[in-house]
Amino acid sequence: MSSGGPATFDPLAVTRPTPDTPLARILAERIRTDGPLSFRDWMDACLYHPDLGYYRRGQPTVGREGDFLTSPEVHPLFGAALGHVAVALWHSMNRPSPMRVTEVGPGTGALAESMLNQIGANEPDLLSAIELTLVEPDEQAADAQHRRLAHFRGISHAPSISRLQPGQQFVFANELLDAVPVHLLQVVDGDWRECDVDHSPGRGFRLRPGAVADEPLRETLSDVQPSDGLVAEVSPERGEIICALGRAVAEPGLLLLFDYGYRRERLYAPWRRQGTLMTFRKHVPGDDPLAYPGEQDITCHIDIDQVEEHALASGLTPLAELSQSEWLHQLGAALFPAVADADGSTAAYLAARRAAETLTDPAGLGRVAVLGYTRGEIPTLPGWTSR
Ligand SMILES: C[S@@+](CC[C@H](N)C(=O)[O-])C[C@H]1O[C@@H](n2cnc3c(N)ncnc32)[C@H](O)[C@@H]1O
DSSP states (O other): OOSOSOOOOOGGGOOSOOOOOHHHHHHHHHHHHHOOEEHHHHHHHHHHOTTTSTTTSSSOOBSTTSSBOOHHHHOHHHHHHHHHHHHHHHHHTTOOSSEEEEEESOTTSHHHHHHHHHHHHHOHHHHHHEEEEEEOOOHHHHHHHHHHTTTSSSEEEESSGGGOOSOEEEEEEESOGGGSOOEEEEEETTEEEEEEEEEETTTEEEEEEEOOSOHHHHHHTTTSOOOTTOEEEEOHHHHHHHHHHHHHEEEEEEEEEEEOEEOHHHHTOTTOTTOSOEEEETTEEESOTTSSTTSSEEEOOEEHHHHHHHHHHTTOEEOOOEEHHHHHHHHHHHHHHHHHTTTOOHHHHHHHHHHHHHHHOTTTGGGSEEEEEEESOOOOOTTSSOO
């Protein structure tokens, strides 16, 4: 998402009526028969209901036609940067063939396309060696990715991370973890409570604090001073995803993640009272995750310590943590002229310059965290040095 910081959000103060979407009717009925939903299950349904979830209903989500911009949708420059890293990685591994590469949550396929184009232009032998697996649970999206990437050989799909073959030498994902459902907690009367989503025909959907269902959720927040009103989001599922990806990474191998997030100390800082949950609809950020069920994005910053702990537990070693702005600035000198001058026109050059500014904007995409984890001996990679 390219917008600035999180909106303010007080879960218990959300009282606006929820627009009646087809998914809203299904969820209201589910609550009527089964009782309130945990916020985690609400977010999961809003994003991933098999037919009506935001990422499952066959409508544009990322990109100018959708609701928010991600880095690959801004310009091929971002994918070219990734291609540059892939080439260096391949050389450092003594040019294996096949070179097993995986993207998780590939969206429109824009990132894979620009990465492969960059590799093809600079290292055709690597392009011939790459076997690229796209982890995409949504069949329609997988078909569209296949069509977009049809002119590349060696592309396959896996329907879930659990079906990923081990031995992947390079695994990457852009804005995957911030789209994983979270539990929503708030301090009420000095103690953590977990927010459920309830529904009544008169008042529509509303959040209500209940008991914390799972003790590990509370343990995650054991270092946080519980001052009344404080909101925190917790997602054990993200840890499971990192462990599964970690298991798939070969030795030597690299896991590279781009996501909005903070170290735990900053994420749960006492001054960040409203948490980081945000919504996006038609490029407008919002603060009501109960609005437009299935028809808006819901996203939440990641806990970088959680990612690192699970990566370490999977036997991976962290690279230096960088912001996207730092990472692209390090890579930029090597990349920018080739990408910007690709078609030789002034308009293309100016578009690339504007894109470089957007991708490195410290108040927007530039503050995305670049989290790299390696297994085995990998020499320093471009992006983490100025070469
Ligand atoms: C914010 S979008 C980013 C899409 C794309 N990577 C981009 O940068 O434009 C998040 C994507 O992650 C996908 N996603 C979430 N959880 C996933 C999982 N467990 N496996 C595969 N994809 C997942 C969603 O379906 C969605 O397409």
